[in-house]
Amino acid sequence: MSLFLAAASLSTLSGQTDWPVYGHDPGGMKYSPLDQINTNNVSGLVRAWTYHSNADAAQSASAASTSARGGRARPRPVSEATPLVIDNVMYLPTAYNTVVALEPETGKEIWKYKVIKAQPAMRGVSYWPGDKLSPAEILFGTSDGRLICLNAKTGKPVPGFGIQGELNLKTGVADKYPDALYSVSSTPIIHRDLVMVGAQVQEVPSQGPAGDVRAWDVHTGKLAWTFHTVPRAGEPGNETWAGDSWKERSGTNAWAPMTLDSERGLLFLPLGQPSYDNYGADRKGLNLYGDCVVALDASTGKLRWYYQFVHHDIWDYDTPAPPVLIDVVRDGKTIPAIAQITKMGLLFILDRLTGKPIFGAEERPVPKTDVPGEESWPTQPFPLKPKPLARNSFKKDEIATVTAEHQEFCTQLFNTDGGMYNAGPYTPFQTKVTLLFPGKAGGGNWGGVSFDPKLGYIFVNTQDLGEAGAMVKAEEEGASPAYHKGGTLGPFSRFWDPKKEWPCQQPPWGRLSAINANTGDVVWQIPFGIVDELEAKGVRNTGSPNAGGSVVTAGHLLFIAATTDHRFRAFDSRTGKQLWETKLEAGGHATPITYLGRNGKQYVLITAGGGFSFDHVGSDSVAAFALP
Numbered sequence: 225m226s227l228f229l230a231a232a233s234l235s236t237l238s239g240q241t242d243w244p245v246y247g248h249d250p251g252g253m254k255y256s257p258l259d260q261i262n263t264n265n266v267s268g269l270v271r272a273w274t275y276h277s278n279a280d281a282a283q284s285a286s287a288a289s290t291s292a293r294g295g296r297a298r299p300r301p302v303s304e305a306t307p308l309v310i311d312n313v314m315y316l317p318t319a320y321n322t323v324v325a326l327e328p329e330t331g332k333e334i335w336k337y338k339v340i341k342a343q344p345a346m347r348g349v350s351y352w353p354g355d356k357l358s359p360a361e362i363l364f365g366t367s368d369g370r371l372i373c374l375n376a377k378t379g380k381p382v383p384g385f386g387i388q389g390e391l392n393l394k395t396g397v398a399d400k401y402p403d404a405l406y407s408v409s410s411t412p413i414i415h416r417d418l419v420m421v422g423a424q425v426q427e428v429p430s431q432g433p434a435g436d437v438r439a440w441d442v443h444t445g446k447l448a449w450t451f452h453t454v455p456r457a458g459e460p461g462n463e464t465w466a467g468d469s470w471k472e473r474s475g476t477n478a479w480a481p482m483t484l485d486s487e488r489g490l491l492f493l494p495l496g497q498p499s500y501d502n503y504g505a506d507r508k509g510l511n512l513y514g515d516c517v518v519a520l521d522a523s524t525g526k527l528r529w530y531y532q533f534v535h536h537d538i539w540d541y542d543t544p545a546p547p548v549l550i551d552v553v554r555d556g557k558t559i560p561a562i563a564q565i566t567k568m569g570l571l572f573i574l575d576r577l578t579g580k581p582i583f584g585a586e587e588r589p590v591p592k593t594d595v596p597g598e599e600s601w602p603t604q605p606f607p608l609k610p611k612p613l614a615r616n617s618f619k620k621d622e623i624a625t626v627t628a629e630h631q632e633f634c635t636q637l638f639n640t641d642g643g644m645y646n647a648g649p650y651t652p653f654q655t656k657v658t659l660l661f662p663g664k665a666g667g668g669n670w671g672g673v674s675f676d677p678k679l680g681y682i683f684v685n686t687q688d689l690g691e692a693g694a695m696v697k698a699e700e701e702g703a704s705p706a707y708h709k710g711g712t713l714g715p716f717s718r719f720w721d722p723k724k725e726w727p728c729q730q731p732p733w734g735r736l737s738a739i740n741a742n743t744g745d746v747v748w749q750i751p752f753g754i755v756d757e758l759e760a761k762g763v764r765n766t767g768s769p770n771a772g773g774s775v776v777t778a779g780h781l782l783f784i785a786a787t788t789d790h791r792f793r794a795f796d797s798r799t800g801k802q803l804w805e806t807k808l809e810a811g812g813h814a815t816p817i818t819y820l821g822r823n824g825k826q827y828v829l830i831t832a833g834g835g836f837s838f839d840h841v842g843s844d845s846v847a848a849f850a851l852p
Contacts, residue, residue, distance in 0.1 A: 240256070240257050240258075241258065241819060241820035242308075242309045242310050242311070242819055242820075243256075243307070243308055243309040243310075243817040243818070243819045244308060244309070244310050244351060245308070245350075245351075246306055246308075246347070246348050246350070246410075246411045246481055246546075246815075247481070247483065247546060247548070247815075248775070248817070249549075250413070250415075250483060250484035250485075250486050251483050251484065251485060251486075251548065251549025251550075252481065252483040252546040252547070252548045252549065252672070253548060253549065253550065253674065253675045253677065254548075254673075254674035254675070254773065254774065254775045254776065254815060255674065255675060255676055255677060255775075255776050255777070255778075256775065256776075256777045256778065256818045256819075257777075257778045258777055258778060258779065258818055258819075258820060258826050259777060259778040259779035259780075260779070260820075260825070260826035260851070261777070261779050261781065261818075261826050261828065261850075261851060262777075262779030262780060262781065263779065263780050263781060263796050263803060265851060266779070266781055266794045266803050266804045267803060267804050268851055268852060269794070269804055269806070269828070269849045269850065269851060270849065270850070270851075270852055271806070271847060271848070271849055272329075272825075272827060272848045272849055272850040273329075273330055273331040273847075273848050274331065274845050274846065274847050274848070275326060275331035275845070275846040275848075276844050276845060276846075277303070277318035277319060277320050277322065277324070277844040277846070278318065278319075278320035278322075278844055302319055302346070302813075302833045302834060302835030302836070302842055303317070303318060303319040303346060303814070303831050303833030303835075303844075304346050304347050304670075304772070304813050304814045304831065304833060304836075305317050305318070305346065305347060305348050305814055305831045305833070305846075306347060306348045306773075306814055306815045306816075306817060306831070307326075307348070307817060307829065307831070307846070308348065308349060308350075308351055309328050309817065309819040310351055310376075312327075312328060312821075312822050313325050313326070313327075313328070313334060313376070314326040314327070314328045315349050315351065315362055315376070316348065316349065316831070316846065317343075317344035317345060317346065317348065317349055317364060318344075318844070319343070319346075319833055319844060320844065321338060321339045321340075321342070321343055321344070322336050322337060322338055322339065322344070323336075323337045323339065323344050323349060323362065323364060323374065323379070324336045324337070325376075325379060328819060328821050328822075328827065328848075329821040329822060329823055329825070329827075331846065331848065334379075335378060335379030336379065337374055337379045337380075339366055339372070341368065342366040342367045342368040342370065343366065343367040344364050344365075344366055344367075344372075345364050345365040345366065345367075345407075345408045345409055345410060345411065346409055347409060347410045347411060347481065347670075347814075348364075348410070348411040349362050349363065349364040349411060350362070350363045350364065350411045350412045350413070350414055350419070351363075351376065351414075352414050352419070352442050354376075355417075357443055358382065358384070358442070358443050359375050359376065359377065359382070360375070360376035360377065361373050361374065361375065361376055361382055361385075361442065362374045362375075362376050362379075363412050363414070363419050363442070364408075364411070364412070365393070365407070365408020365409075365410075365412065365421060365423075366407065366408060367407040367408075368406075368407065369392065369393045369394045369398070369406040369407055369408065369423070370390050370391060370392060370393060370408075371386070371390070371391040371393055371408070371412070371419070371421060371440070371445070372389060372390050373385035373386070373389045373390075373442075373445070374389065384443065384444060385442075385443070385444065385445045386444075386445030391440065391445045393406070393408065393421065393423065393438075394406050394433070396438075396447075396450075397423075397433050397434040397436055397438075398432075398433035398434070400472070401432045401433050404425070404426055404432045404433050404474075405424065405425055405426045405432075405433070406423055406424075406425055406433045407423065407424045408421060408422070408423055408424065409424045409479050410422065410478075410479060410480055410481040410482075410670075411481055413481075413482045413483070413484050413491060413522075414442065415484055415486065415489065415491065415522040415523070416523070417441060417442050417443065418439040418440065418441065418442060418448055418522065418523070419439065419440050419442045420437065420438070420439045420440075420482065420491060420522070421437070421438060421439075421440070422435075422437050422477060422478025422479060422480075422482060422493065423435060423477050423478070423479065424477065424479040425474050425475060425477050425479075425499075426474050426475070426499060427475065427499050427500065427501050427540070428499055428500045428501065428705065428708075429474075429499065429500060429704050429705065430473060430474065430498075430499045430500050430506055430507070430704055430705065431471075431472040431473065431474060431499075431704075432472070432474035432499065433474055434452070434453070434454065434472075434473075434474065435453045435454070435474065435475055435476045435477025435478070435495070435496070436450050436451060436452055436453055437450075437451045437453060437478050437482075437493055437520075437525075438450045438451070438525075439522075439525060448525075449524055449525030450525060451493075451518075451520055451525045451527070453476040453477060453478075453493075453495055453513050453514075453518075454470050454473045454476050454498065454513070454514075455470065455512060455513070456470065457470075460527065461512035461513060461530075464509045464510035464511055464512040465507060465509050465511060465512075466507070466508035466509045469506055469507040469508065469509070470507075473498050473499065473507065474498070474499040475496055475497055475498040475499035475500075475501075475514065476495055476496060476497065476498045476511075476513060476514045477495065477496050478493045478494060478495055478496070479496055479542070480494045480496075480542075480543065480544050480545055480546060480670050480672075481494075481545075481546040481670075481672075482494065482546065482547075483546045483547050483548065483549060484522060485549055485560075485576065488576075488577075489521060489522045489523055490519050490520070490521070490522060490528060490576070491519070491520045491521075491522040492517055492518070492519055492520075492546075492547040492549075492562065493513075493516075493517065493518040493519075493520065493547075494517055494542075494543035494544065494545060494546060494547055494564070495513050495514060495515065495516050495517070495518060495542075495543055496514070496515070496542035496543060496544075497511075497514045497515050497534065497537035497540060497541065497542050498511050498514045498537070500704075500705045500708075501537075501538070501539075501540040501664070501709075502538055502539070502540065502653055502695065502707075502708070502709040503538065503595070503598065503695070503705040503706065503707045503708065503709075504536055504537070504538050504598060504599075504600075505595070505596075505597035505598045505599070505705075505706065505707070506704070506705065506706075507536075508536070508599050509536065510532065510535050510536060510601070511535075511536050511537070512530065512532065513530055513532070514532075514534075514537055515532055515533050515534035515535075515537045515541060515542065515543055516530045516531060516532045516533065516543065517530065517531050517533070517543060517547045517562065517564055517574070517579070518530045519576075519579065529578060529579040530579060531572070531574055531579040531580075531581075532605070533564070533566050533568075533570070533572065533605065534566075534568075534604060535601035535603070535604060535605075536599070536600065536601040538593070538598070538600060538652055538653070539567075539650065539652070539653075539660060539664065540567075540664035541566065541567045541568055541664070542567065543564065543566065544565075544566070544567055544666060544668065544669045544670050544672075545564070545565050545566075545668060545669065545670050545671065545672030545673070546672045547562045547563070547564045548562065548563045548564070548672060548673050548674070548675055548682075549561075549562060549576065550562070550563050550573075550675045550677070550682065550741055551677065551741075552573065552582055552741050552742055553680065553742045554582070554742065559575060559576075559582060560575070560576040560577060561573055561574060561575060561576050561582055561741070562574045562575075562576050563673050563675065563682050563741065565613075565667075565668030565672055565673050565684050565686070566666075566667060566668055567662060567664065567665075567666040567667040567668060567669065568612075568614070568616065568649070568650075568662060568667050568668075569612050569613045569614025569615070569616060569662055569666065569667035569668060569686050569688075570606065570607055570612055570613070570667075571607065571610050571613055571668075571673070571682070571684060571739060572585070572607050573607070573609075573610075573682075573741065573744065581607055581608075582744075583607060583608050583609035583610075583744040584607070584608040584609070585605045585606060585607045585608060586605070586606055586608065587603035587604065587605055587606075588603055588604060588605075588606050589602060589603055590602070590603060590604050590648070590649060590650035590651075591647035591648065591650065591651045591652060592652070593652040593653075593654065594654045594655055594656075595652070595653075595654070595655060595695045595707055596697075596707075597706065598652075598707075600652050604649070604650050606649075607744075608744075609743075609744025609745065610739045610744050610745065610746055611746060612649075613667075613668070613684060613686045613735065613737050613746075613749075614661075614662050614666070614667045614668070614686040614687065614688050614735070615661045615662065615688040615690075615729065616648070616649040616661050616662065617646060617648045617649060617661055618646045618659055618661050618690060618719075618729060619646075620638060620643075622729050622730050623635055623638060623728060623729065623730070624726070624727065624728055624729055624730050624731065625730070626726065626731070626758055626763045626766065627758075627761065627763075630721060630724070630726055630728075633721050633728075634719075634721065634728035637692075637719070637721075637728060638659070638728065640657050640692075640713060641656065641657045641694075642656075642657075643657075644657050644658065644659035644692060645657065645658045645659065646658070646659040646660070646661070649661075653693055653694060653695050653709055654694065654695065655694060655695050655696075656694055657692060657693070657694045657713065658692065658693065658694060659690055659691075659692050659719055660690060660691045660692070661688070661690045661691075661719075661729075662687070662688065662689060662690070662691075663689050663690050663691025663718060663719070664691055665687070665689050665691075665718075665769075665771075665837065665838070666686065666687060666689070666771075667686055667687070668684060668685075668686050669687075669771050670771070670773075671685060671771060671772045671773030671774070671786060671813075671815060672684070672773055673774075674773065674774045674775055674776045674782070675741070675776070676776045676797055678778070679797060679798065680740060680741050680742050681738045681739065681740060681741065681747060681776075681797065681798075682738070682739040682740075682741050683736070683737070683738050683739075683774050683776060683782055683797065684736075684737055684739070684774075685734065685735070685736050685737075685752055685770050685772075685773075685774060685784060685786055686734070686735050686737070687733060687734045687735075687767075687768075687769045687770050687771075688727065688729060688732065688733055688734070688735070688767075689718060689719070689720070689727060689733070689769055689838075690718065690719030690720075690727065690728070690729065691717065691718055691719065692713050692717045692718070692719050693709045693710065693713055693717055694709070694710065694713070695707045695708070695709060695710075696708060696709070696710040718838075724757070725769070725788075725838055726755065726758075727769070731751065731765070731766040731767055732751035732752070732765070732766060732767035733751075733753070733755075733766055733767040733768055733769060734751065734752040734753045734767035734768045734769060734770045734787060735749055735750065735751060735752050735767060736749070736750050736751075736752035736782075736784070736795070736800065737749040737750075738797070738800060748799060748800035749800070750800045751765040751766065751767035752767050752768070752770060752786075752787060753766075753767050753768030753769075753770055753786075753787030753788065753789050753791070754766060754767075754768060754787075754789050754791075755768055755789065756789060768787045768788045768789050769787070769788050769838050769839075770786040770787040770788065771786060771813045771836050772784065772785055772786030772811075772812060772813040772814050772815060772836075773786070773814070773815030773816075774786075774815070774816070775815065775816045775817060775818055775828075776797050777797075777818060780796060780797050780798055781794050781795070781796070781797060781803070782794065782795045782796075782797040783816045783818065783828055783830075784816065785808065785811065785812025785813070785814070785816065785830050785832070786811070786812065786813060787811065788811055788836075788838060788839045790807055790808045790809070790810055790811050790812075790832075790834075790841065791805045791806065791807060791808065792805065792806050792807075792808050792812055792816075792830050792832075792847075792849075793805045794828075806849070808830070808832040808843070808845070808847060809832050809834075809841075809843035809845045809847075810832050810833060810834025810835070810839070810841045810842055810843035810845070811832070811833075811834045811835075811836060811839040811841065812830040812831065812832045812833075813833065813834070813835075813836040813839065814830060814831040814833065816828060816829060816830040817829050821850075825850045825851070826850065826851075827848045827849065827850050828848070828849045828850070829846065829847065829848040829849070830846075830847055831845075831846050831847075832845040832846070832847055833845075
């Protein structure tokens with residue numbers, strides 16, 4: 225591409241050549257109009273540059289924290305960061321307590337800010353363009369519950385924001401619980417002069433910091449509004465909590481990224497479940513707004529509508545991903561909509577203005593609990609379209625046969641304490657050993673979906689990963705919770721061989737799907753990921769556990785890493801055919817981005833931080849790829 229054409233392209237596409245928001249646009253489509261890299265030439269992609277956030281720290285962490293599982297290194301902290309690229313500058317948090325600005329064409333550092341005694345939010349930062357009163361700003365949360373505001377040009381704290389560029393987010397929501405978990409794991413959302421922030425809070429015990437979502441003035445850090453995610457007395461939804469069970473209830477928080485309809489001024493919250501995860505006898509009822517997508521007026525925080533995906537959650541089925549804003553065309557009419565993937569592997573497509581399922585949903589009976597005092601909800605909502613995208617039941621004859629040794633191990637595991645109990649979707653953990661599909665890791669997870677508005681396709685990666693365990697009565701009388709998940713398999717047991725981390729059900733263990741948003745039908749679905757050891761034995765296309773997101777482009781390409789096989793791949797978005805792959809230093813459990821450099825080249829970039837809960841190889845690499 226000539227310099228003249230590059231300049232013309234930059235001028236024509238304006239900000240679309242950048243990656244200015246976590247999901248590319250405030251609605252989180254993760255779609256780029258760039259097509260310099262396309263299905264005809266993507267096979268020629270090569271690594272253009274690699275940024276190491278702290279090579280010495282990565283090596284020492286890797287050496288110091290070797291996992292007990294097979295001796296594999298599992299360094300902490302890890303990065304799941306999706307960088308921003310704005311006006312020829314890249315901004316991202318690192319796993320080593322810094323936020324950096326880089327040259328997007330080279331990875332060379334422009335500035336670096338050290339976060340004291342904490343990590344910046346692992347998934348990214350947000351950008352505000354500034355005005356006559358304030359400079360352009362980079363805003364991000366931290367692992368110790370602060371909101372920090374930096375000058376985007378210099379990397380220095382903005383002194384007029386809060387106290388010398390910082391807000392203590394614990395104030396007002398964790399005053400009684402100063403030592404409890406309260407952190408920010410995802411990016412703030414910015415609407416006009418407001419910055420809106422969710423939080424990650426404790427999963428046990430039941431009482432603790434509130435999961436409220438709040439908005440702050442971007443100039444001063446002054447609180448603008450608060451939305452109580454557990455409604456208080458007199459607020460709509462409070463009646464869904466038995467007695468005073470709503471008081472000081474923790475959980476019900478937006479730990480995953482939020483999204484925004486800028487035109488309509490609507491903020492969409494993906495809310496997690498109330499604490500404690502697996503026991504709800506002390507919070508009988510529907511428990512609004514747990515496990516909901518909630519639409520708020522972004523300027524005031526007032527409730528517009530909600531949709532609850534899980535009633536009275538006792539499975540840890542948080543709403544784990546950004547609610548992605550899409551358009552659905554039906555009967556010649558365009559319906560503004562939301563696509564929400566869930567840990568259950570169910571994809572809900574909702575009317576953006578009302579919250580009603582566009583293709584319908586029905587309440588179906590689900591299995592009951594046998595835990596004393598617990599009252600599981602008798603039904604749960606299932607979308608009529610699309611079909612479930614992950615396994616949600618299991619029978620003994622579905623044990624994996626990929627090798628004889630694996631089959632024997634899994635058979636013995638399934639027969640623990642007389643055999644695991646599974647009665648289909650939403651099987652509650654019982655007082656006997658229970659098998660749940662999907663487990664708390666999903667199904668779908670925080671990577672969410674991407675959307676191609678020209679094809680009308682929704683893309684989503686899911687995994688089939690079961691979870692086993694039993695509910696055990698607490699030894700101390702009056703303990704909270706009275707029952708906890710444990711038993712002979714422990715509290716976090718997955719249905720796999722823990723040495724190899726191969727799931728115990730027949731493959732595929734991971735899938736990549738495309739869904740037609742206008743019909744609700746699955747267009748294509750393929751096994752996603754491989755297991756190298758099994759490939760060497762001739763067992764192919766097993767899929768693998770995965771976590772991370774995808775990006776889709778006008779070049780008819782879908783880019784995604786996510787898998788535990790540490791590959792970064794490109795697929796034809798129309799057919800699901802794989803066109804390119806490369807091996808990364810570690811798993812890319814982040815969402816990739818693509819952007820146009822000043823040199824006229826299109827780049828595709830992924831943070832290869834590794835270290836997700838089932839991926840024990842870590843790295844400090846950020847890798848950019850381009851055509852030669």
